[in-house]
Amino acid sequence: MTEMLAVATITVLAVIAPGADFAMIVRNSYLHGRRTGLLGALGVAAGVLVHVTYTMLGVGLLIASSAFLFTVVKLAGAAYLVFVGVRTFRARAEVRVDLDAGSGLTPSAALRAGFLTNVLNPKTTLFVVSTFAQVVGPDTPVHQQAGYGLFMSLAHLLWFAVVAVFFSQDRMRTLMLRAQKVLNKVIGSVLAGLGVSLAFAPSH
DSSP states (O other): HHHHHHHHHHHHHHHSSSSSHHHHHHHHHHHHHHHHHHHHHHHHHHHHHHHHHHHHHHHHHHHHHHHHHHHHHHHEEEEEEEEHHHHHOOOOOOOOOOOOOOOOOOHHHHHHHHHHHHHHHHHHHHHHHHHHHHHHOTOHHHHHHHHHHHHHHHHHHHHHHHHHHHHTTTHHHHHHHHHHHHHHHHHHHHHHHHHHHHHHHHOO
């Protein structure tokens, strides 16, 4: 499996798995309209770039300082993917979304809500770190790593923009939430399989 394919597969599956970002975008789109949801999606994408920046710096330092420590992080990242996969597969309940009525959000508040929800989410930290630990090696150029990070951010932006558009229409809410039940099984199986395969893949 090439680096690019691994990044694309893990990112897409991780993005569409329901979590805090999903719940926030659903709630704000459903209550406050499409523009609020789209601004939240933009905020989420910006938050991902923060995680990518410090991860690139940290993984680079690990590679330069200790091959053993980098291997430990790589295996821990693979184990995390398996854990998330199994947990996602076994999830029975739909993601919980608080739909209590609230006041409208200003554009800056909507953007900030998306940014803070993502940047303060430890699950996103683990996702970005584990993905980079699997695919980045001593021979991976910095511009290529930056490309991976931009792809992660763009994937979040596009997916949550779709979610915002769907959930700004009342009739789509139930349909989207029901679809998550099926996605849980598929996403969980593939993520767990990727974690196992990457753990045993040859090091760079």
